Amino acid sequence: MxxxxxxxxxxxxxxxxxxxxxxxxxxxxxxxxxxxxxxxxxxxxxxxxxxxxxxxxxxxxxxxxxxxxxxxxxxxxxxxxxxxxxxxxxxxxxxxxxxxxxxxxxxxxxxxxxxxxxxxxxxxVPAADRARLASAMRTVREILEDGRGRGTRRERHESAADVTLREPGPGDLGWIVQRNAAVYAAEFGWNADYEGLVARIVADFAQDHDPHLERVWIAEFDGRPVGCVMCVRDEAPGTARLRLLLVEPAARGLGIGDRLVAACVEFARGVGYRELTLWTNDVLESARGIYQRHGFVLVAEKPHRSFGADLVGQDWLLPLHERPS
The missing domain is CATH 1.10.10.10 (Winged helix-like DNA-binding domain superfamily/Winged helix DNA-binding domain)
Known part of the structure; x- marks a missing residue:
């Protein structure tokens, strides 16, 4: 036997x-x-x-x-x-x-x-299992990458130093829509409903925004866009909203997400907003970690079905009247 x-x-x-x-x-x-x-x-x-x-x-x-x-x-x-x-x-x-x-x-x-x-x-794959599958695969990748190493400390430092944040140029707003749709479809299986949402957000900004109170940042690395974030006015008076934070998968690990969120926070504080809010989903674990590091606090969450998946939406809030310790 x-x-x-x-x-x-x-x-x-x-x-x-x-x-x-x-x-x-x-x-x-x-x-x-x-x-x-x-x-x-x-x-x-x-x-x-x-x-x-x-x-x-x-x-x-x-x-x-x-x-x-x-x-x-x-x-x-x-x-x-x-x-x-x-x-x-x-x-x-x-x-x-x-x-x-x-x-x-x-x-x-x-x-x-x-x-x-x-x-x-x-x-x-049942819709309820897709987020779990994506999370498990991401965990496998992260563990093996950490074990193998992602370049020397000096290489990572030099790569991070090469990243610049700039205003969007011609074609960059279209890039935001295309890359959001492609990345989230690949990593979480989200359908075209998400692309439609991103397209509406970007179109609203392009057609009517106050440059003194609203901004978009493009993270550029070696002459190419690798990330983005938006700061726009919220419906509540004195409140700004952080939207569409994205870092290209190949450029993660360089601190780009942290730099984009920091730029958004400093801008919102500098122009006089009282608080900065954002909406995300619980499956976006890396993004949530960035928000927490910058002082955002989870204030509400609610299950919903969107983009072809069962998700848990979360509202996060950062008071801007004082800097976090």
Whole structure:
């Protein structure tokens, strides 16, 4: 009689890897997800479209690719009109890679196929379990990232120093809508209702806002937007509302969310608002941690069904008449 294998972390991880590899492989095969590109080519296109750094050296490090192989792949992309290569503005010794319009179209097509593939998988998951699934997967990623390390202390410090906050330029408001929709669909399975909400919020700001009392910040890293937040007037007199805090997944861990919230708080305090409020959902654990660090207090919460999911909405409040200790 065979002895049952103990369920050690190694055993569980290997079992999960087999299960997930088979699951994703079946989805990829049935939908020809990467055609006409290989999996590695698709990964490079995705990084070029979403990662804050696009130097060849950063791509090689992020994707653990051989330097010669990556060079040949980028040369192929350049011949096909997908990328352009030039010396980095920050360091001429490094080579910066940027997508052409054709390359961005290709990356968006692959991204759309991936969203549809994952969406088809989530259709078989009960709505009540989707938030739990997303939270569990995020926990796995965070634990393994912490264990492996996310670059040296010096590298993280230098990356954080490269982030700048600026006012939105042409196209940035549209970027806020597109990235909010894509990120929350990928991470929580939210449907187009959320994109519609974000589009209305952004359109209202674009069409009618008081620049002295309302602002938008774009976090920029290596010449590309990687985060955003808004401060707008609330219906209650003397109250401002923080809205649409977002940090790109590839740029998390650099303190960008903290800097965006700090900018919003300081602006609201500086122009004379008495309090700053916000509405969020309990599944957004990282964002809630940022709000707490800046002194926001949970004042109300209520279950609701929105964006195709069962959620718990939360109202948070920060008095602005004195600085938190």
């Amino acid at each position: 065979a002895t049952a294998k103990p369920h050690t972390p190694i055993h569980e991880m290997r079992a999960f890897n087999r299960f997930y590899t088979n699951l994703i492989g079946a989805l990829d095969y049935s939908r020809h997800l990467y055609v006409p590109y290989t999996l590695t080519e698709s990964r490079v296109l995705y990084e070029l479209a979403h990662a804050p750094r696009t130097d060849a050296a950063d791509l090689r490090s992020e994707l653990s690719l051989d330097a010669g192989y990556l060079s040949r792949l980028l040369a192929k992309f350049e011949r096909d009109g997908l990328v352009e290569r030039a010396p980095s503005t920050a360091d001429p010794r490094r080579q910066r890679i940027t997508l052409t319009a054709r390359g961005r179209d290709a990356a968006e097509l692959l991204d759309e196929r991936s969203r549809e593939s994952v969406g088809s998988l989530l259709t078989d």
